[in-house]
Amino acid sequence: MSQRLSKNTFKTRNPIKESNNTCVTKINIFLVGSRKVGKTSLIFRYATNMYSETYFPTIGVDTKVVEVETHDRKRVAVTFWDTPGDDAVRQSSNKELYSRASGFLVLYDVNNVESYNAVYDWMRLIENNALENAQVVVIGNKTDLRDPNNPVITKDDGVHMASCYNAKFMETSVCTQKNVNKTIKRMVTNICNEK
Helix, strand or coil: CCCCCCHHHCCCCCCCCCCCCCCCEEEEEEEEECCCCCHHHHHHHHHHCCCCCCCCCCCCCEEEEEEEECCCCCEEEEEEEECCCCCHHHHHHHHHHHCCCCEEEEEEECCCHHHHHHHHHHHHHHHHHCCCCCEEEEEEECHHHCCCCCCCCCHHHHHHHHHHCCCEEEECECCCCECHHHHHHHHHHHHHHHC
């Protein structure tokens, strides 16, 4: 069941508490991709365990801090940087921000070829501006809307795209919550294991 909520007024399921022993590590994860691929919805779903069909375009860069527990039970304060879906050329003005990222979630809509093709531009921007050891996961989102008999972009297409950049790949559905928690927890665990 969908609820109408403003993305700026939601409470997280794992809010960061004011205390000196809350988190062992603090990391930054950037979400990039074309407009309407589900970047804001992915973080909204993860942070609140709720889904909203209302589209809220991101203007500027929004941040949301959420505590994530890794597979080995470390508590990590993750700042998610939700970037606007402007094309990658215009995003290049944020290159100094990209150097702060421990990881990137690069999203496309599995039903939108243009958003899939834009991943090449986003990956080029990451390659040129991010830290060398930044983790990258390419995410094919909105799998719940895919026509199983006539898919626009297949899972194999996504795997191929990610392998071109030595990135990990996941398919998600924010609507059904398929792989949302798994993707974020796995990425945070991998980042912490690299530190």
